[in-house]
């Protein structure tokens with residue numbers, strides 16, 4: 001028989017914050033793993049997209065420490081395959097927003113050498129700054 005899990009106020013608040021930012025109902029996820037199976041970047045992630053979904057569903061704030069949300073390339077493979085029509089990339093984006101709003105940058109431009117800045121494509125630098133810094 002299916003068991004209902006009741007979240008306490010703090011975990012509920014975290015789950016709601018993520019859902020408010022991304023407009024997704026994470027409770028719809030049935031943990032089928034299709035998103036993880038098709039993700040082209042799953043090998044580089046520390047937790048799979050399905051694990052990320054589970055952590056958000058359970059209001060586990062330690063998901064904010066995961067690298068997965070930064071590695072997600074918003075390719076939408078998972079979105080088109082998800083049987084529950086969930087958009088994992090939007091959830092990853094919401095998690096990034098929460099981190100960046102706390103002014104915890106993932107990229108410190110000051111740590112990139114002048115030589116690297118000259119070598120790197122400008123568009124990649126701008127895109128990385130937009131995605132990874134507050």
Ligand code: SF4
Nearest residue numbers: 029030032033035082
């Ligand atoms: S494919 Fe959809 S329903 Fe399945 S685990 Fe991923 S997000 Fe959940």
Ligand code: SF4
Nearest residue numbers: 039072073075076078
């Ligand atoms: S949108 Fe992100 S999580 Fe989904 S398949 Fe692409 S890289 Fe993986």
